[in-house]
Every structure is written in structure tokens, then in C-alpha cells.
Amino acid sequence: MAKISEHYVLIIPKDVARWLGYDDTGPRDAWKIGDQFINVNVTSESHEASLLWFLWYVRQCGGSNRIMSTDNGGQQRKFIGGSQQISERIADKLGKDKLLLEHAVCSITQNDQSMQVSCLNGEVFKCRHVILAVPLPLQTRLTFDPPLPSLRNQLIQRAPMGSVIKTFMYYDRPFWQEMGHSGAAIIDDEEALIEFIFADTKPDGTKPAIMGFILAGRARKYVTLTKEERRDKICKLYAKVFETDQALKCVHYEEQNWLAEQWSGGCYTVMMPPGFLTTFGREIRKPVGRIHFAGTETATEWSGYMEGAVQAGERAAREILFDRGEIDQSEILKDEPENEFVKPMPFPTTFFERNAPSVGGLLKILGCVSTLAVACSGAIFYRRFKT
């Protein structure tokens, strides 16, 4: 696959290199790529996120190849016409009279007999069960009667939503493609506001565009600029990355600043800080009375993605079926059936990947190497002092 200009080709590990279509790997800054891998996957900085949680996050998406791949992986598919259509079709199916928009909930009251949900607009609803499918930090917006259990009251304060501004730069022509480049790149520049870009031209070749992520700390830094200032900075960056002034001549710019979103708090998903999983992990999807918790944050596979939201919603629905005596407890947690149209294929692995030592094995090897190194230094010392 085509490469971007030499100045901006990162020499990166095989997993990520393959995802970007690079075949050449070599010496590089492992810490930096680690940070960028965290930035792009969970829109947080490595000094904020729990490593245990991040490793879980990558694992529950099938590993580092699966989560990052635009081919045979998590970044593979888009919806022609946009994914908003899913919500619209479900709304049609449900009947729009059953779907209440602009009804922000402000309190949930429950006792043994009944439940009551009150909205900011003053409307009140009675119900038998509630499924709360909003991100953890947004649950702090609700007043609960009785109050939430202690751990849940503290849990929802401790997992903030990530930070990302998603940007789209539109051009007359896909100049990167004409130059032989794929349009996908990791930008290795501390001063650059964008770290990852993808070509985002429509499947029929119209509307040539580059999608770029402003991630984590950079999102919080550059969010204080105006939209126009960000557009100009990004154009200049792309001109540097592709080494052409054509990148300066954008015809349109769109962005979605998720940091400003009051009703989601951020994007893509929650960030769990050090100690969170071990302290609060078991509470994330534990029902509180007849309040059940869905939302992609409560999924056990593809949490953070749409697939996770579906899994979590179905699990929460089955919790209610169980409460109503309609299914057995053992049926609540169920694996999602494999998608018949998009089957995940195994990734080719290298000899090293198949034969790499475990952590224990690696420590033993390092131990031997250290002992050898000390012995060698001793010998060198001895020779120097002796001669």
C-alpha cells in the first residue's frame, strides 16, 4: 500500500503497521506509539487511563489487530447514508408515538409497588421497569429515590467520557490518491493537533475528504480555538504531511466537538481510571431495584462500540424477562450470535507473535540477560584493572 511522505512515516510495530498498510518496520519510540494507541482507541491520555482497563478494552474488541483494522476489524464498515438510519428505522418500527424525544429524565422513584420517572419538562411516567442506557457520568444527572447504593453513587462520578473532536476536511479532488497515497496516517508530531487521519471519500468517489481525530489532551488544548482557527491549522498540517499546497485549498470543513455535548459528556466512551475496575467493576451492570443498566459502557464485548450497545440492551431486556419469571437466570448472559455477513477472519501471525514468551518467561530471559551483563561488566572491569 502507498505511503505518505517520508517525514511522517512512523516506524511502528507490525500490528499497527499492518493496519496502516505498511510493511516496513524498524526502530521507533515505543512509548510514543503506545500513547498514540491509547489516544486513538479510548480518547484519553495514558496518564489518565487504567492500564488494566485499557488492556481489557482492547481484548474485549478481539485484540490490537481486530480493534484497529480497517480490513477484517473494528474500523472496517460504514453505513451508506449514515448510521443515524438505525435509530430512524427502529423509531419507525416502534411507532413514533412510543418514542419521546426532548424528554430529559431528572428523577427516578421506586418502591415495592411502582416506579415513577419524572422529566425536566414536568411530565411524569409510571412503569414497571427502567432501562438506563446513558453513559455512566450522565447518570449523575438523575435524582434517585431511594438514593443509589454507596458504591454506585461514587462509581458514576469516577468514569468520565473521553475527549475527541472529529474533523472532516473536504477538497475538490482527492489529491492524496492522485499522489499515490492511501490518505491514512499516524502523524508523529507533538505540535500537530491531529494524530490520526483516514481518507473519507464517498464509496462512489464523490466528496473527497480527509477525516482527522483531535484526541484526548490535544482535544482539550485545541477546543479553545474557534472552528475556523482549527480548520486553518488542520489545512496547514495536511499540507506539511502530504508535502503539497493542494491541502491548503479545502472547499468545506465540518467538525463534531464531543467535549461540548451536554447529553453525552464526551466521546467515544467512558474512561476508567486506575483502580476503577478492581473497586467498582462488579457494580457497573448490577441492577438497582428495577433499574437496569444498558449502554455500550456495560457491554462485555465491543464495549465502546455500537455492537456493545446492542449486546448490553439485549442483556438488560433479558434481566427484566428474568425478573418477570419469563426466562431462567442462566439465560441472561448470552454470547451474541456471529454476524453471518461479516465474519471475523483470523489474522496472519509472525513467528515471533506465535512464539513470544509469556510475561513470566520474559522476566526469566531478562534475568539471565542481566546476570550475563553483570558478569560481562565484571570481566571487563577485571580486564581493565588487570592490564
Place this chain on the structure above:
Amino acid sequence: MAKISEHYVLIIPKDVARWLGYDDTGPRDAWKIGDQFINVNVTSESHEASLLWFLWYVRQCGGSNRIMSTDNGGQQRKFIGGSQQISERIADKLGKDKLLLEHAVCSITQNDQSMQVSCLNGEVFKCRHVILAVPLPLQTRLTFDPPLPSLRNQLIQRAPMGSVIKTFMYYDRPFWQEMGHSGAAIIDDEEALIEFIFADTKPDGTKPAIMGFILAGRARKYVTLTKEERRDKICKLYAKVFETDQALKCVHYEEQNWLAEQWSGGCYTVMMPPGFLTTFGREIRKPVGRIHFAGTETATEWSGYMEGAVQAGERAAREILFDRGEIDQSEILKDEPENEFVKPMPFPTTFFERNAPSVGGLLKILGCVSTLAVACSGAIFYRRFKT
């Protein structure tokens, strides 16, 4: 001052030892006491809190002596009759018709002309300015129109309230005093639910009691027990600490589980995680339109304490006076006048404290020591190989 049983005397650094009335210091586990110092001061674990923030927190309370001291420091005074009297007396002064209890606010709307505050109970108020004096994470309970600026929208998700259960064990007689103990102790036991205790007998000698803190991770661990189970565990712990069965015979037990508090979120104050101050620090007390932010979390001295709440409230009030053209901008930030009745006195310092090297100096010393150590090892190697 009296000591507790040998088994539970921690050998601790001078600052903390002096606070507890110990004069003897010696070898100890520096990490452990560091953790306990963080636990008791900010009710969080060292793996959660930002070190920069923690150091700031201790500094803005006048340093480690001032923040911890029960004599000439932050832990010195209590209110006979309880500190709730302050609120009650202010309420009397204000006139109780001006103070609305049970009016939880759920939204704040502002435009150039007016502001509107809506409550969960449906009541709506018009006003010219709002001072929001609730902890940062509780500000997520409100719906803002227009929405908060991006950084503030993310800030309030990122500073959770700490975790503590404050316990009071009442006895017939102050057996610890009769044994010659002060009743204050750090309990150095991984399995103990309580880390810090203080005698809490009334000034007239009635109601002998021991106050104990269940802190940070331990609060989250032991909050799942019932109140009675905690009482029994604490009695057994005190019996072990003081080496007497008298501790088992409590006459009453009270506790305040701050983790369960929906309207504060936790206690004593917010915990700022790594990266928070450098990213969001400047936003903490920046007004949003005519919404001004008070509360002890926004103070610059004794933040986390009642003194900080007073400083922050007065500063927010002066912001409004400035907005109304009644004072100059330079008058907004003002040092609190020194309390005439409780003057902070300097602490006696040791020779080492006065002459300790700076971080730079210390690194230089360590550098020399390391070079010497390497040279010595070389010499030893040489001697061993030679002989």
C-alpha cells in the same frame, strides 16, 4: 504524650510524629506512611490522586505540619454544640423565608437579559446572578442552557468526591485515658478497616468516645458490610490496638457514610486525578456568563475545609459586585484577614528541615553517592578477582 500499645506504634517522620505527640522516630516504610498521609488528608488512594494536586492541597493548608496538627493546625478546633450551628445562625440572620430548603435545582437558563433557575419540585425563579456552591461532580446534575463551555462540561466529570466513613464508638469510661494513652493513633495494619483514630470525649469529660476514619479504598471495601458488622469489627480492632477487652464493650455506635450521600457525592472534598490541574485548573472558578462558582473546592487557601468555603463564597460575591460595577477587578481576589482569636504560630523546625537540600541539590548528592558506589563496587570486584 502517651503512646498506644507497642504493636501499633508506627515509627513515622517527625512532622506526623509530632502531630500524634510522638517524639521517637526511626526506620519505617516511607511508602506506607505516604499512602496513609494521602488517605487521611484527601480520602483517596495514592494511585488515584494527582501528586501535583496533593502537594498543592497540603501547601494551601500551610504545609504538612499545619494541615495535620491538632495543636496549632487544621485539626485543632471543634464547635461546642456542633458546626451545624453556623448554618443555623446564618439562616436566622438571613430570615428563614429567604432560605429555601428541599429546592433541588435541576436547570439554569441564562441569556443577555435574564436568568432562570428551575427546581425539581417545579418551582422556577428569576434572578440576576447565580452562585453555584456545590461540589464539582454535583454540577453534572444540572442542565445548562446555553450548555457549559467544552472544558467545563468535561471538568465536572473528572473530579470525584472522596470516600470516607466517619465512625464514633462510645464507651462507659475512657479506658484509653485510664491506661495512659491519648487515644490518637495511626493503625498500621493492612487488614484493619480504620487507619486513624482520635479520642472524641466531650470537653467536660462526658460521653467518652473514639472517632475513627474508614478511608479511601477501605471505605469502598467495608461499605458493603452492615452498620452492625462495621461496629463489631471496629470494637475488635480497638481491643487489639489497646490490648484490652474493655474496647469490646461499647455502649453506642454512630457513623456517617459519606459514600451514600446523593447530595454531596462523598467527603471531605473533590479528588483531582493526574493531569487535571494542568488541563482544567484554570477553569475551576472561571464564571460562565452570570453563573459564579464558590464552594470549598474553588478556594485557594484551606480548600477542602470550612475556611476555604468562606473564602470562595466571598470571592464569588465580589465577582458579582465587580460585574455590577461596584468594585474594581483588582479587589476580587483578596487574602482573608488573619483570625484574631486563632493565630497560626510558626512550628519549631529541626536542623535537617532548615538545611535540607533542594530537589536539584538532592539529585546532585545522589549522583555523587551513585558514582562513589560504582567506584567502590569496581574496587571490590578488582580485589575479589585479584586475590
